[in-house]
Amino acid sequence: MSTCLQTIQDYGLRAVGIGERLLPREDFTLCQQFTLIGSGMIWNIYFGAMALLFGFFLATALGVGKASANIWVRKSAEWFIFIFRGSPLFIQFFFGYFLFLTLKSQYSFFDPFTAAWLGALIVLFCNTAAYAGEIFYGALQSIPKGDLEAADAYGLSGWARFRRVIWPTMLRLAWPAYTNEAIFLFHSTTLVFLSGFPAWQQRGDALYYANYFADKTFNPFVPYPILAGYFIVLTLIVISFFGVVNTRLNRHLPQAQHRKIRLRLNLIR
Amino acid sequence: MNLYWSVLTVLLLLGITAPVALGFGFLGASAARSAFAPLRWIGKTYIAIVRGVPDIAFFLFFVIALDQAIEFLRHKTLCPDWTEPVRQGSDFVVCQAAKMPLGNSPQWVHETYGFSIAVITFAIVYGAFAANVLFGAMRAVPHAQLETAAAYGMSTRQTFWRVLVPQMWVFALPGLSNLWMLLIKATPLLFLLGVEDVVYWARELGGTKTPRFTDYPHGDWRMWYFLGLLVFYLCFTRVSEIVLDRLMSRLTHGQATAAGEAQRKAA
Numbered sequence: 357m358s359t360c361l362q363t364i365q366d367y368g369l370r371a372v373g374i375g376e377r378l379l380p381r382e383d384f385t386l387c388q389q390f391t392l393i394g395s396g397m398i399w400n401i402y403f404g405a406m407a408l409l410f411g412f413f414l415a416t417a418l419g420v421g422k423a424s425a426n427i428w429v430r431k432s433a434e435w436f437i438f439i440f441r442g443s444p445l446f447i448q449f450f451f452g453y454f455l456f457l458t459l460k461s462q463y464s465f466f467d468p469f470t471a472a473w474l475g476a477l478i479v480l481f482c483n484t485a486a487y488a489g490e491i492f493y494g495a496l497q498s499i500p501k502g503d504l505e506a507a508d509a510y511g512l513s514g515w516a517r518f519r520r521v522i523w524p525t526m527l528r529l530a531w532p533a534y535t536n537e538a539i540f541l542f543h544s545t546t547l548v549f550l551s552g553f554p555a556w557q558q559r560g561d562a563l564y565y566a567n568y569f570a571d572k573t574f575n576p577f578v579p580y581p582i583l584a585g586y587f588i589v590l591t592l593i594v595i596s597f598f599g600v601v602n603t604r605l606n607r608h609l610p611q612a613q614h615r616k617i618r619l620r621l622n623l624i625r
Numbered sequence: 626m627n628l629y630w631s632v633l634t635v636l637l638l639l640g641i642t643a644p645v646a647l648g649f650g651f652l653g654a655s656a657a658r659s660a661f662a663p664l665r666w667i668g669k670t671y672i673a674i675v676r677g678v679p680d681i682a683f684f685l686f687f688v689i690a691l692d693q694a695i696e697f698l699r700h701k702t703l704c705p706d707w708t709e710p711v712r713q714g715s716d717f718v719v720c721q722a723a724k725m726p727l728g729n730s731p732q733w734v735h736e737t738y739g740f741s742i743a744v745i746t747f748a749i750v751y752g753a754f755a756a757n758v759l760f761g762a763m764r765a766v767p768h769a770q771l772e773t774a775a776a777y778g779m780s781t782r783q784t785f786w787r788v789l790v791p792q793m794w795v796f797a798l799p800g801l802s803n804l805w806m807l808l809i810k811a812t813p814l815l816f817l818l819g820v821e822d823v824v825y826w827a828r829e830l831g832g833t834k835t836p837r838f839t840d841y842p843h844g845d846w847r848m849w850y851f852l853g854l855l856v857f858y859l860c861f862t863r864v865s866e867i868v869l870d871r872l873m874s875r876l877t878h879g880q881a882t883a884a885g886e887a888q889r890k891a892a
Contacts, residue, residue: 417825438859438863439855439859440679442858442859442862443810443855443859443862444809444810444811444812444813444858444861445810446813446814446816446824447813447824447851447854447855447858448855450854451848451851451854451855452848453849454847454848455848457848458848537709542683543678543680544679546679546681547681552680563679563681565686566682566685567685570685570686570689574689576686576689576693577690580686583678583682584677584682587677587678587679587682588677588678591677
């Protein structure tokens with residue numbers, strides 16, 4: 357038990373470079389695997405949360421842009437969404453990495469971009485913004501006509517109309533699908549360190565460490581189920597967080613009409 | 626030259642995986658709505674677990690797990706008088722005759738074996754997605770249809786095969802076409818499974834070797850190769866999208882759904 361506490365002290369923050377420098381090499385204990393894979397989850401949460409947070413704003417802009425009457429705005433939003441939704445995220449990571457690598461050799465400004473914490477975040481940010489933008493666009497199209505007419509009747513126009521009527525309704529309609537997108541985003545963060553981006557000083561994400569253990573022990577039946585357990589817990593947390601926001605978004609409706617987000621992971625990205 | 630072969634590898638993978646995954650999906654969906662409880666639990670757990678965990682983790686897991694399972698079974702049947710344990714610390718030891726593929730078999734056997742493992746892995750993972758879609762589609766078939774079948778005296782099995790299965794495809798198609806897109810976008814993951822696919826060759830051909838012994842008369846072109854791959858996949862998904870749209874509009878023709886009604890009005 358005390359050795360396990362020692363392990364947690366040594367490796368609990370290993371993924372961000374705090375603690376023991378060397379990874380365990382032999383005689384792996386269950387405790388070590390749990391601790392290291394768990395510490396890798398820090399990166400998954402970091403990438404997922406950051407990309408979602410920043411991506412939300414770009415996604416709103418893209419959704420509104422795609423529905424815009426201005427042809428230049430509309431076309432550019434459409435192309436952005438098409439490019440990031442139509443190609444595999446895995447290839448996007450590779451392309452992004454080598455693009456930043458090439459830029460780095462020209463301008464020193466791009467130095468931090470080849471590191472995973474920034475470069476991969478940018479790729480994930482664009483990717484999730486494109487997917488969520490499409491969701492928001494769909495929601496914008498299905499705003500009830502009566503809501504817009506009511507806004508007109510109240511004399512709202514321009515920014516006030518968007519801020520008070522269109523935007524909240526759009527979020528309300530899009531929220532279940534957006535929850536799904538968030539879950540998928542967290543899942544796709546596992547790709548970061550398996551594509552071009554290097555894990556500097558073996559600071560990797562959860563899948564990186566799970567892969568490390570599976571390679572060393574040649575036994576996939578321990579590390580991958582641990583990883584799966586962590587991800588199921590993370591998924592449940594994401595669902596409950598988005599459920600709280602959903603309740604808040606629909607707070608004006610009578611209790612019985614609340615649309616619960618069902619715990620169902622079946623919508624496909 | 627190898628780059629062109631690897632494009633064929635990707636297409637071959639898609640061609641084989643799609644029907645196999647559909648088969649897995651069909652089995653999973655039928656199990657999930659079975660009247661026999663343990664079978665139903667198996668079906669539902671299969672769907673839930675594969676969907677709740679990142680698919681990449683599954684790819685990495687199944688490649689080793691399947692390989693070890695096959696070798697273990699062969700070990701049990703081929704070398705019954707072997708007494709040492711199979712897992713010795715960090716090693717997985719089976720007798721020589723149980724190695725899969727055999728150590729002395731030619732190169733193409735190794736490649737085919739690796740490829741088949743990859744296909745099975747893809748089929749298991751995407752079979753769960755398909756099972757989900759088909760399960761939903763089976764539930765979307767109007768219940769009155771099933772009741773009518775029962776009223777005509779059909780057995781459960783007859784109702785399933787003659788009424789439910791033929792009608793569910795219209796409901797399943799949007800989900801399945803979505804799945805096809807997903808499958809296309811998952812093909813670069815072959816690279817992770819150790820198959821020499823397009824990603825592998827894009828890295829190899831684009832990169833420079835050590836400067837003195839460079840094989841290629843150019844600098845780091847990997848960026849451009851990956852840009853090419855990006856465009857390749859974009860065209861691929863776009864073409865599939867168009868084809869699937871056509872298929873959908875043909876299937877909805879004359880159906881009693883909202884889309885079919887819209888088609889009728891437009892005509």
